[in-house]
Amino acid sequence: MSLETAKDIIETEVRQARALKEEDGVRFNLFGGEPLLRFDLIKELCQWVWKTIDDVKCEMVITTNGTLLDDDKKQWLAAHKDRIHLIMSVDGKDDVQECNRGCHSSDLPIEFVLKTMPKRFLSMTASRQSLPRFADDLIYFYEQGYRVEGKPAQGIDWQEGDGKIYEVQLARIANYYLEHPEVTPTFLFKDASFIQLLGSEPNEKYAKMCDAGVTFVAYDVDGKRYPCHHFIPNVHGKEDILEDLKNIDFSDTSRFIDDECMKCDILKLCRTCCGRNYNERGDVRFRDRRTCQMVLAESRVISSYQIKKLMRNRDRLTSKELLMLKAAVKCYQLCCDFERKFYARNG
Ligand code: SF4
Numbered sequence: 001m002s003l004e005t006a007k008d009i010i011e012t013e014v015r016q017a018r019a020l021k022e023e024d025g026v027r028f029n030l031f032g033g034e035p036l037l038r039f040d041l042i043k044e045l046c047q048w049v050w051k052t053i054d055d056v057k058c059e060m061v062i063t064t065n066g067t068l069l070d071d072d073k074k075q076w077l078a079a080h081k082d083r084i085h086l087i088m089s090v091d092g093k094d095d096v097q098e099c100n101r102g103c104h105s106s107d108l109p110i111e112f113v114l115k116t117m118p119k120r121f122l123s124m125t126a127s128r129q130s131l132p133r134f135a136d137d138l139i140y141f142y143e144q145g146y147r148v149e150g151k152p153a154q155g156i157d158w159q160e161g162d163g164k165i166y167e168v169q170l171a172r173i174a175n176y177y178l179e180h181p182e183v184t185p186t187f188l189f190k191d192a193s194f195i196q197l198l199g200s201e202p203n204e205k206y207a208k209m210c211d212a213g214v215t216f217v218a219y220d221v222d223g224k225r226y227p228c229h230h231f232i233p234n235v236h237g238k239e240d241i242l243e244d245l246k247n248i249d250f251s252d253t254s255r256f257i258d259d260e261c262m263k264c265d266i267l268k269l270c271r272t273c274c275g276r277n278y279n280e281r282g283d284v285r286f287r288d289r290r291t292c293q294m295v296l297a298e299s300r301v302i303s304s305y306q307i308k309k310l311m312r313n314r315d316r317l318t319s320k321e322l323l324m325l326k327a328a329v330k331c332y333q334l335c336c337d338f339e340r341k342f343y344a345r346n347g
């Protein structure tokens with residue numbers, strides 16, 4: 001991407017945030033590939049943003065594998081640590097990192113990132129191979145004093161039985177959180193809410209669970225705008241995608257589900273990725289049903305964790321916490337019912 005294109009993109013988004021009076025401003029996430037390959041561009045762009053835009057908050061975030069973070073880059077990043085953030089992808093201890101990403105986590109500048117930007121977290125993605133180690137490695141990084149975010153990779157050929165492995169791993173992580181209240185849980189645990197299960201809104205309202213094409217957009221190197229990075233031609237190789245996408249209203253959630261998923265009892269818990277649906281199955285509606293078992297594992301363990309956590313304080317729950325408890329119980333029951341049907345159907 002040229003500097004001019006990058007500036008145009010930022011001006012467009014800032015103009016829109018201004019018009020909409022967006023108090024939170026705009027978050028620009030720079031990623032690739034590996035964005036530090038164009039550190040020269042990042043530096044120039046950030047300096048221009050900080051010099052010219054002062055009425056809209058612009059948060060600059062770089063998602064990196066950390067392998068190119070040399071002393072010069074560290075020095076510049078440390079000098080601007082209040083205005084630019086790094087998210088480093090680290091999937092586990094050395095052997096897991098080597099298997100998933102071909103390098104050793106002990107060689108990465110993890111210490112620098114977390115000392116310089118202590119509120120940032122490591123981003124851990126579990127593959128099929130590393131899933132049985134998910135809890136061990138996540139806890140290992142917690143014990144080193146790091147914040148970690150972890151989730152299973154998308155687009156993986158999850159096989160029968162992987163959901164059970166994931167559930168066991170999540171249950172270990174949940175127990176760790178219950179025993180270590182000083183540790184900040186991953187977003188998956190911290191931000192989970194099942195309140196939607198108590199409402200009577202129709203299923204289609206929950207057919208799209210992300211902001212792709214609405215408040216979340218992505219730009220290609222030539223400055224073309226897409227609903228999300230998964231729709232960018234250099235991700236899926238389809239050049240005329242904008243023509244195809246022009247008939248999809250990304251704010252109409254009912255457009256994002258097929259008949260079978262519409263009948264699903266845990267639809268309101270299913271975090272599908274419409275970009276992957278489009279790339280892998282040719283339509284934003286067609287979900288990856290290999291992930292049903294992963295949705296089930298997450299929802300059951302996290303609702304159970306919430307129930308245990310809230311019940312510790314059962315005599316002093318606020319009305320909001322009582323509602324959360326009721327919702328978590330409903331979620332847990334739904335998951336158990338879904339599991340019976342799911343395994344009866346799938347053997
Ligand atoms: S859990 Fe499976 S069946 Fe249910 S909505 Fe998600 S993909 Fe569809």
Ligand code: SF4
Nearest residue numbers: 210212228273274275
């Ligand atoms: S389409 Fe997928 S990757 Fe894009 S915002 Fe939605 S969930 Fe995230």
